[in-house]
Structures are given as C-alpha cells and as structure tokens.
Amino acid sequence: MSQPPGTYLIEDLYRDAKVILQPRPSSDPNDPLNWPRWRKQVNFALVSLYVLLVYAMIDVVTVTWSSMNLDLGFSYEILNDSYAAGCGALCVGGVLFLPFALKYGRRPVYILSLLIQAGVSIWSAKQQNVADLVLVNTLCCLVGALAEVMAQMTVVDIFFVHQRGRMNSFYVWTLTIGSSLAPLAAGYVTGSQGWRWVWWWMAILLGGCALVFFFCYEETKYEGHMILGIPQTSHAREQADPVAETEDAKPDPSCVVDVEPPTDHELEDPASEVRIDPTIPKKSYRSRRALWTSSPTSLRSLFRHSYQPFLILVNIPAVSYMAILNGATTSAALIPITVYSTYMTLPPYNFSPEQIGLLGIPAFVGTMLAALICGPLSDWMILRLAKRNHGIYEPEMRLWLILAFTPFVAAGLLMFGIGLNNGLPWPFVCVGLGLAAFGATPANGLSLTYLTDAYGEIICDSLIAVVFVKNLFPTILVFALTPWIEGVGLSNVFITVAVIVAAILLGNFIFIMFGKRFRIRCAAKYRSYAGHALKGE
Numbered sequence: 001m002s003q004p005p006g007t008y009l010i011e012d013l014y015r016d017a018k019v020i021l022q023p024r025p026s027s028d029p030n031d032p033l034n035w036p037r038w039r040k041q042v043n044f045a046l047v048s049l050y051v052l053l054v055y056a057m058i059d060v061v062t063v064t065w066s067s068m069n070l071d072l073g074f075s076y077e078i079l080n081d082s083y084a085a086g087c088g089a090l091c092v093g094g095v096l097f098l099p100f101a102l103k104y105g106r107r108p109v110y111i112l113s114l115l116i117q118a119g120v121s122i123w124s125a126k127q128q129n130v131a132d133l134v135l136v137n138t139l140c141c142l143v144g145a146l147a148e149v150m151a152q153m154t155v156v157d158i159f160f161v162h163q164r165g166r167m168n169s170f171y172v173w174t175l176t177i178g179s180s181l182a183p184l185a186a187g188y189v190t191g192s193q194g195w196r197w198v199w200w201w202m203a204i205l206l207g208g209c210a211l212v213f214f215f216c217y218e219e220t221k222y223e224g225h226m227i228l229g230i231p232q233t234s235h236a237r238e239q240a241d242p243v244a245e246t247e248d249a250k251p252d253p254s255c256v257v258d259v260e261p262p263t264d265h266e267l268e269d270p271a272s273e274v275r276i277d278p279t280i281p282k283k284s285y286r287s288r289r290a291l292w293t294s295s296p297t298s299l300r301s302l303f304r305h306s307y308q309p310f311l312i313l314v315n316i317p318a319v320s321y322m323a324i325l326n327g328a329t330t331s332a333a334l335i336p337i338t339v340y341s342t343y344m345t346l347p348p349y350n351f352s353p354e355q356i357g358l359l360g361i362p363a364f365v366g367t368m369l370a371a372l373i374c375g376p377l378s379d380w381m382i383l384r385l386a387k388r389n390h391g392i393y394e395p396e397m398r399l400w401l402i403l404a405f406t407p408f409v410a411a412g413l414l415m416f417g418i419g420l421n422n423g424l425p426w427p428f429v430c431v432g433l434g435l436a437a438f439g440a441t442p443a444n445g446l447s448l449t450y451l452t453d454a455y456g457e458i459i460c461d462s463l464i465a466v467v468f469v470k471n472l473f474p475t476i477l478v479f480a481l482t483p484w485i486e487g488v489g490l491s492n493v494f495i496t497v498a499v500i501v502a503a504i505l506l507g508n509f510i511f512i513m514f515g516k517r518f519r520i521r522c523a524a525k526y527r528s529y530a531g532h533a534l535k536g537e
Contacts, residue, residue: 004519005526006395006454008161022161022393023456027277032158032220034276039218040158044167046217047154048174050110053209054147055178057117057140057202058086060186062341063357064195071195074133076342077482082133083338084478086141090471093145094464099305102460105221105293106150106157107213113143114210118203125199145471147175149463156452156459157220162379164452165398168445169375176367176437179333180360187357195353218288305461308529313465315525317518318454321507322447323466327473328504329440332409333363334474335497336416336433338481339490348423362430366412366437374401374442378449395454396515398446399508405439410502412436417494443505454519457530 008022025033032040065079101109117140124136155167186198312319340359344351351359378398386393415432418424451466452459485493511518519526 003392004516004523006456006519007516008393009391020391027275028280029276029282030280031222033160033222035158042216043158043218043220044154044170046213047110047151048170049209050114050213051147051151051171052174052178052182053114053202053206054117054144055175056182057121057206058090058144059179059337060182060198060202061086061137062337063183063186063353064190064198065341066345066353066356067190067195068133072128074130078130078133080338080342080478080482082130082137084475085134086137087334087471087475087478089138089141090145091468091475093142094149094467095306095309096142097146098149098460098464099303101146101150101153101221102305105219106153107217107219107289108292109146110150110217111210111213111291113146114206114213116143118206118210121199121203121206125196125203145467148467148470149460152448152452152463153460154220156456157222161393161453162383164449165378165382165446166375168449168452169371169378169441171448172441172445173367173371176364176371176441180364180367180437183360184357187352187354190353190357215289219290219293221293223293305464309461309464309468312458312461312529313469316455316462316522318451318511318515318522319462319465321511322451323469325443325447325504325507326466326470328501329409329443330470331473331477332413332436332440332497332501335477335481335494336413336436338478339417339420339485340429343420343490344426344429349426359430359433362432362434363437366434366439367441370405370438370441371445374405374445377401378442378446393453394516395450395519396512398450398453399512399515402443402446402505402508403512405442406502406505408435408439409443409505410439410498412439413494413498413501417497418491421489421491421494454515455526458526461529 009020021033023033025031028034035043061083065074065076068074068079069076097109097113120136120140120143123132124140127133127136151171152168155164155171159167189198189201313323314320341356343349344356344359378401381401382393382397385397412432412435415435416429417432419429419432448463448466451462455462481493488496
C-alpha cells in the first residue's frame with residue numbers, strides 16, 4: 001500500500017532493529033549523503049558560523065540605539081521603525097534570492113551574501129542620517145533572510161531523517177548565539193570603542209568568514225553522476241514519488257545500518273554500510289570547490305520558485321501552520337528585545353549599553369539547555385515510536401515535544417512583561433526571558449524538522465513561504481508595538497501575546513491527530529510541486 005510523503009520505514013524489525021537510511025543514498029561517492037562524517041561536520045560547522053554571524057548582524061543593532069540616539073539624534077520611534085523595515089525585508093529576501101541557490105548551488109550564494117553583508121557593515125559604520133539607517137537595516141535583512149532557508153537546505157542535502165532533529169537543534173542554538181550573545185559583545189564594544197566599531201568588527205568577521213567559505217566550503221547540491229549522459233539522482237527520484245514500504249516490506253540491505261548504542265552514538269557512521277560504486281571517480285579538491293554548479297534549469301523555472309512558495313502556503317496545511325507557528329515564536333523572541341532595549345535604559349533600571357547586551361544571556365542559556373535536551377531526545381524518541389509503529393516513522397511523532405515545552409513560553413512572557421511593567425528586580429525579568437527561550441526552542445527546531453521530513457523535495461519553496469510569514473508577524477507587531485503599549489499598558493500587551501502564542505503552539509494537537517490525513521490529501525499536489533522542482537521546467 002502506498003504511503004503519503006514523509007512516511008518512511010526507518011527501523012527493520014526483522015533485522016535486529018536496524019535503522020534504514022531515509023532518504024536512500026545513491027552509490028555515488030560524490031553524493032553528500034555518502035560523505036564521511038568529518039566532511040559533513042565541517043560543512044555544517046561552516047553553515048552554523050554563517051548563521052551565527054548573519055543573526056549577530058541583524059540583532060546587534062538594538063544595543064547601539066541609545067548611543068545613536070545621543071550621537072545622531074535618532075528618536076527611538078525612528079530606530080524602532082527602521083528595525084521593523086528590516087523585519088519586512090526578511091519576508092521577501094528568500095523569495096528574491098533562493099531560486100539562485102537552486103540554479104547555481106549553495107556555495108556561490110553563501111559566499112556572495114557574506115561579501116554583501118560585509119559591505120553593508122562598512123556602510124553601517126559610516127551612516128549619518130535616517131536614510132542610511134533604513135537602507136542598511138533593509139539591505140542587511142534582505143540578504144540575511146538567506147540564513148534561515150539555506151541552513152535547512154544544507155541539512156536536507158547531507159543528513160538522514162533520523163539525524164535531522166539534532167542538526168536542527170544545533171542550528172537553532174547557533175542562531176541564538178548570534179542573536180543573544182553577539183549583542184552582549186556589542187554592548188562592551190559600544191562602551192569601550194564606540195557604536196561604529198560594532199559594525200567595523202562585523203565587517204571584519206563577515207569578510208573573514210567569506211574567505212574561509214571560499215577555501216573550505218563544499219557544494220552540497222547534488223546533481224548525480226552521469227550514465228549515458230543522463231543524471232542519476234536516485235534519492236531525489238524516490239523522494240519525488242515517496243512511496244514508503246509497508247509493514248511486511250523487506251528493506252534493501254545496502255541501506256540498512258546498525259542502531260548506534262546510546263552510550264557511543266557518535267562512534268559509528270550511520271552510512272557505513274552504503275555500497276559505493278568504485279567505478280565512479282571522486283571529484284578533486286578544485287572541482288568540489290567550483291565557484292558555482294549550474295543546473296540545467298530554465299529562467300521559467302527560476303521564476304516558478306518566486307511564486308510557487310505561495311501556492312504551497314495556500315494548498316498544504318502543514319506549511320501554513322508551521323509558518324504561523326514560527327511567526328508566533330519569532331514575535332515572542334523579538335518583542336522582548338525591542339521592549340527592553342528601550343524601557344530598561346529608563347528608571348528604575350537605567351541600564352547602560354553593556355548591561356543591555358548582557359540581557360542576551362538568559363535567552364542564550366534557555367536555548368542552549370533546550371537544544372541539548374530536545375535535539376538528541378527528538379531523534380531518540382522517533383526511533384522508539386517508530387519501533388512501536390512496526391518500524392514506520394511518521395513526521396508527526398516529533399511534535400509531542402513542542403507541546404511539552406509550550407507552558408514555558410507562556411510563563412516566560414508573563415514574567416517578563418508583568419515584571420518589567422511593575423519595576424520588579426532585573427533577575428525576575430531575566431528569568432522570564434530565559435524561560436520563554438527555553439520553551440520556544442523546540443518549536444523553532446522541530447517545526448522545521450517536521451517540514452523537512454514530511455515535504456523534503458519542496459523544502460526550499462516551503463521554507464521561503466515559512467520565512468515570509470514568520471517575519472511578517474514581527475514586522476506588523478514592531479510597527480504597532482509602541483501605540484499598542486501606550487493604549488493598553490505593557491503588562492496587558494504581554495498577557496495577550498502569551499495567550500496567543502500558547503494557543504498557536506497547542507495547535508500541534510491537530511497535526512498529531514490529523515497530520516497524516518493532511519499529507520494523504522496533499523500527496524498529489526506535493527508530487528506536482530516536487531516534479532517541477534526536479535525537472536526544472
């Protein structure tokens with residue numbers, strides 16, 4: 001019986017509970033799924049560094065606000081609106097630039113975006129007026145939107161289903177380092193060297209990262225080896241028509257590996273039993289680092305990826321819901337940042353730029369703890385649940401953890417908002433920030449893992465749609481935040497936000513119960529969208 005997209009047999013109960021690799025790797029040694037562990041780790045570490053620096057650049061700006069207010073006379077309302085303009089640019093950046101990653105590969109897009117961001121940092125260091133402020137924020141976020149989707153594309157390129165939960169948790173962790181700890185460093189730089197040096201340091205770091213990417217990052221877009229002039233992309237073809245095995249199916253022994261014992265999980269390579277064709281030559285160092293890898297796709301195909309994300313958003317409920325969920329959790333993270341960057345510089349707190357930067361620590365600690373718990377726990381849990389389900393994995397199995405952490409998000413937002421409104425001691429406010437980050441981290445990571453598992457062959461277009469909606473939420477809220485607080489009060493704003501975010505997260509119950517039915521109903525449309533993506537028509 002044919003199964004919907006995302007349903008896989010990942011444990012062979014007939015072979016001592018061995019893990020079956022999904023998606024199926026090809027026999028080509030150049031297939032990124034077949035890379036040795038160290039090559040995957042190096043590439044993903046570079047991508048994580050990219051994400052860290054991009055989010056650092058987006059979020060360090062709030063630490064410089066008080067100094068820019070004094071130096072350039074920018075009002076906090078103008079600074080807040082410029083930040084909202086950046087959030088709006090995050091919505092559309094993926095729509096504009098991601099089709100080029102599909103056409104020319106991930107490598108040139110990573111390198112070019114780093115160089116652009118370094119140039120924007122130099123411009124930021126020299127800004128003098130409101131026009132500069134708005135333009136640098138907009139351009140920074142327009143290009144920065146790539147970080148969210150490109151990282152997920154890399155996860156899909158090189159990791160198997162049973163590894164993605166951990167990788168996405170690590171992605172969320174590095175993202176949080178950039179958004180939480182970078183402002184801490186920026187606060188000290190602002191206090192000791194001046195706010196302009198925040199951007200000079202960002203230019204140096206981004207330029208250095210671009211250089212490292214040029215020499216070390218390998219292309220992960222896999223076109224397959226050629227047989228009689230025809231590209232052979234076995235795992236892509238299977239994903240385009242994802243028919244999972246039934247309960248009594250016998251898996252291909254070449255794609256079966258031993259379950260790694262929990263105590264030494266990292267000692268065995270899960271792809272170690274893949275049968276590699278020795279007649280296929282391995283690419284040289286130079287060819288693996290070609291500046292671009294063009295696909296035989298037309299301009300019409302590139303244009304399709306500018307509107308297809310919105311078709312997917314409308315027609316596939318999981319993408320719609322996860323977009324709203326990510327929008328809610330992003331708002332829950334950004335609203336406190338914009339609030340404390342203004343309100344905690346005033347009595348009774350009177351925080352300096354250095355102290356405002358230190359407020360990133362609670363979110364970092366909360367995210368780190370959640371990532372350490374949820375990444376490995378999610379991958380372990382799906383194997384356990386799949387075993388109880390006759391070895392068959394359903395993507396909805398990951399969503400239970402989101403529900404378990406939902407109360408922490410609401411509690412953290414309430415503690416922060418009410419504590420700040422009533423002038424409670426700063427440790428109380430900081431605990432609220434940490435709790436909110438702790439609760440939101442599983443939702444951020446596992447919602448993306450759910451989509452990569454359920455709709456792997458349209459993940460790029462799906463994530464463009466998610467990023468668009470995700471950043472539309474804070475764009476609207478940041479613009480409306482000041483009059484909203486003035487109208488109803490700070491504590492009432494955060495009570496409302498906490499209730500809305502919790503209600504959205506509890507919507508995971510619907511997908512746990514009915515998610516597979518949604519995937520069955522959307523299977524034909526999914527295959528249609530995936531066919532467009534693969535054929536490049």
